Amino acid sequence: MTDARTLTDRRVLLAGGTSDAGWAIAHALRGRGARVVVAGRSPVRLARFADAGFDAVEVDLTHAAAVDDAVGGLGPLDGLIPLVGGWRGGGGIPGQSDEDWQALSDALTAVRHACRAAWPLLEASPAARVAVVSSVQVARPLAGGANYAAVKAAIEAWIQAMAHGFSISARDADRPQAGGCTIFRVNQLADVVDDVAAGMAGLWDEAPDPTARIVTLA
Template sequence: MRINGKTALVTGGTDGIGLEVAKQLKERGAIVAVCGRDAGRLASARDAGFQAIEADLSTKAGCDRLVEELSGVPLDILVNNAGMGGPSDLLGDFDLERTDKAIFLNLNAPMHLIAAFLPAMRERPEAAIVNVTSGLALAPRAGGPVYCATKAGLRSFTQVLRHQLRSTRIIVTEALPPVVETRMTEQNPHKKMSARDCAAAIVVAIETGQEQAFIGATKILRAVSELSPALARRIMIRY
């Protein structure tokens, strides 16, 4: 896909990976809208030349607000990047309210946005839907049960969506990042990829029409998983 002149939406695009993806799409000539919840980061995004929309995608109302704000916009690229971790200790603090928010943001929101924008995107000369999952969609870690479950669900949904859109002009890409340097991973002690480098791989995947973009260390996890899914699970559950 030639990005220059395209119109893109990046969810969670005011921070972390999403902000870097938005910047790099804009550098390539795209008109980029982002969404988020933090007023300060939204203001910074507007100052940087993005259409910045306040929307809480952990709720249906937030998804509806975003869709309404972009009504009539000829969207060519949809990057479903927004996400949150959710509870980690199911025995000690299984916060169901936070669980529900994480499930909606990570899994339901991409489905809501795809359903809303898909009819118009099918009319575009070329279009791309990018769902950002995780290496943890291949094998879960004990410290992220809700996050891993939602990313595995989004991976399955993405595979079926790609199959159902195979005769259209829409490319469906799954991006699988490793541990990336973001606010969400501040307490993670493992080696992290920069958000800039991760975003660069996602943008290249859009440009080249990749169906799956295994980024950084997830390439190794993919190889292990294909060789022995059981081994991959044993390794990652303790990660």
């Protein structure tokens, strides 16, 4: 048995985690003893993680049925980090195109699918943690990034709802809350990737709360 605050024997899914940030987070988690599964749709990018000894799962996170199958087959799960996103913007309010909105909103779809599929596994964990990387623009939206900020705000709302779900489950089962959520707000992820990775690896150091923690790293 492991203490709820340690990562030894904890299993964590990085959903969409094949970026350089995912690489840093995966290594930070493994450095503290976690077993890391990396999911994404690029076999080339996944191969890098597989070659480094991580479990790799090829799946398109925007396809609900595929995500259900992939996540449902993982077995016990203690952490979920949907690491999806990307920037599109510029041109003020008139420049907020439908094409950019569609591309950006795929990140929200991926978060929804991953969280929904992982929920039964996370609920069964004695120390579940969920975390996402968001943006400081949620607190101060800019005209040129209206689409981007709106999608990030929606993702934050979803994660806050996940935290509430953990709280309600604990209340209904008459037990202490075991699951918790964290939102990391950044300006440029590349500038703080090591801090974000350390924060992700430290998720289990914090007791769960009925609302998602917001950590600003900018």
